[in-house]
Amino acid sequence: MKDKFISFCVAMGIPVSSLGSAGGGCTGICGSCQFSCTPGVLALLLLTGKLLYKKLICKGRFNYE
Amino acid sequence: MSFQIKRLLGYVLGFVLFYAPFALFQKTICYAMTGKWLPLTIHSLCFRIQTEHLLDGKLFNQAPLFIVCFLILLAVSFIFGPVYCGKLCPAGASTEYLSRLVPARFQIDWTKYVEVAPVRYGMLAGFVLIPFFDTVIACVYCNFFLFDLFVNYFLFGYFVSLTSSLILTALVWVVIFGVFTKGGRGFCNFMCPVGAIQNLVYALGCKFSCSFKLKVQRCKCIGCQKCVKACPMGAMYIRDKKAANNVHHCILCGECINACPVKAIKYKR
Secondary structure (H helix, E strand, O other), rough: OOOHHHHHHHHHHHHHHHHHHOOOOOOOOOOOOOOOOHHHHHHHHHHHHHHHHHHHHHHHHHHHH | OOOOHHHHHHHHHHHHHHHHOHHHHHHHHHHHHHHHOOOOOOHHHHHHHHHHHHOOOOOOHHHHHHHHHHHHHHHHHHHOOOOHHHOOOOHHHHHHHHOOOHHHHHHEEEEHOOOOOHHHHHHHHHHHHHHOOOOOOOOOOHHHHHHHHHHHHHHOOOOOOOOOOHHHHHHHHHHHHHHHHHHOOHHHHOOOHHHHHHHHHHHHOOOOOOOEEHHHHHHHHOOOOOOHHOOOOOOOOEEEEEEOOOOOOOOOEEEEHHHHHOOOOOOOO
């Protein structure tokens, strides 16, 4: 349940982070927004990290067996 | 006619119904409402904008055509499930068909590592929260728009320059969540708010006997997992050695029904 809640919040953060981008004057051209899309990128990195961590654990178990 | 050909024809029909130069669905509704046959495109019925304004009260400030099309989508999802995604949406289908060109060993099965429903509904929640802050992001990562651009390019040689957000969307939609994802529907699973809202309505509709849904006859199921392997959305899974269906990310494409050797999966009331 906790895991689901974290995934939900992180995923919710991706579109919500565009608020910072719009406020920072994001025009959709890289660099012009002073990288205010960083929270969204961080959320994406968190999800990727979680995925890789799970993959590593699975691999570890497989090697052990 | 084989199931695969029928399915492909369904997506061709979806293209004829929703995308320019035909866009027969919105043109017919517009004609019924105004008596005029206008040159409309996918943007004339944009399901993403209406989904975004679902909670902030601006849904009914949209053009009547927008509202009618969106209400039809919700009603169809409630009674028949997300058939728009599974049987008509050519944007989602294009990456699914492209993904068949890439060997399975290069593809990631995201459903093994990430639970789809919380991410899917999380993205939807963020998407409908945005308009409360007077910002609209419906077009920012729109795969319908990209599909329309690609079609325009191949049919008419017309193309517009892509913003960085659309380039990123193309990369995520076609490459990461497309050809390098098992089933090719990672974008549909995680990032499409139109699919998420349909599945939410479908999950609600499943509680009523009047709606159509996917049913697995557990007494017939032999647990061969063929449906699990065939499902492009990763919505089929095994529970107690029998197949089960997750209504939160099933798009009713019918691949599982076709793959089942004992016909244990049915789409019925």
